[in-house]
Amino acid sequence: MRSGIEFTLERCIIRPWRLDDAESLAKHANNRKIWLGVRDLFPHPYTIQDAHEFLQRAISEQPEMKFCIEIEGTAVGGIGVHPGQDVYRYTATVGYWLGEQFWGRGIMTEVVTAVTDFCFDNFPLRRISAEVFANNPASARVLEKAGFAFEGRLKNNVMKDGQVLDSLLYARTK
Numbered sequence: 474m475r476s477g478i479e480f481t482l483e484r485c486i487i488r489p490w491r492l493d494d495a496e497s498l499a500k501h502a503n504n505r506k507i508w509l510g511v512r513d514l515f516p517h518p519y520t521i522q523d524a525h526e527f528l529q530r531a532i533s534e535q536p537e538m539k540f541c542i543e544i545e546g547t548a549v550g551g552i553g554v555h556p557g558q559d560v561y562r563y564t565a566t567v568g569y570w571l572g573e574q575f576w577g578r579g580i581m582t583e584v585v586t587a588v589t590d591f592c593f594d595n596f597p598l599r600r601i602s603a604e605v606f607a608n609n610p611a612s613a614r615v616l617e618k619a620g621f622a623f624e625g626r627l628k629n630n631v632m633k634d635g636q637v638l639d640s641l642l643y644a645r646t647k
């Protein structure tokens with residue numbers, strides 16, 4: 474699996490994480506605007522130690538399901554696919570982030586599309602879903618453009634930054 478995943482897309486490369494990504498990972502991930510869109514599990518501030526710990530975990534995962542987004546030779550974002558278990562074993566969820574300086578260029582739309590296509594082609598998945606905080610229209614738009622359908626609004630589902638928020642459930646099915 475390790476060497477198998479590398480896509481060159483129009484705007485970026487998707488590849489496995491490497492231990493030497495730590496510095497650029499910490500640089501781009503250390504951003505409160507990114508943290509506001511993701512789970513609290515994502516550290517903030519994001520230190521070089523957080524980057525080392527994430528990279529150790531990501532590269533030892535089998536199969537590897539966390540991918541680096543590379544632009545101009547540098548790691549600038551990430552996307553992770555999390556397989557379900559038990560009765561959810563034909564499903565997965567997806568999460569992603571991108572360094573702020575690269576927002577608004579269609580990068581994440583092509584990444585989410587390519588990674589979900591790859592997962593449907595290579596794993597026996599019937600459903601890939603993502604949940605977006607209701608105050609994150611850019612991410613909802615990414616999912617719509619990547620072919621995900623809006624399935625519903627989960628009321629008061631999230632506590633983020635001291636605020637209770639709804640979340641929006643999106644899925645692509647096969």
Ligand SMILES: CC(C)(COP(=O)(O)OP(=O)(O)OC[C@H]1O[C@@H](n2cnc3c(N)ncnc32)[C@H](O)[C@@H]1OP(=O)(O)O)[C@@H](O)C(=O)NCCC(=O)NCCS
Pocket residue numbers: 506507508509510511568569570571572575576577578579580581582583603604605606609610611612614615
């Ligand atoms: C969400 C995120 C991944 C988007 O990445 P990106 O590469 O900028 O996304 P794209 O450029 O492919 O598409 C963004 C779309 O959102 C739209 N958009 C941006 N801000 C918006 C806003 N405030 N309201 C409505 N639409 C908005 C853009 O116009 C674009 O749609 P368009 O192509 O129809 O014009 C990026 O902003 C990010 O990393 N945010 C922080 C982490 C995060 O929220 N992760 C997702 C968790 S679910």
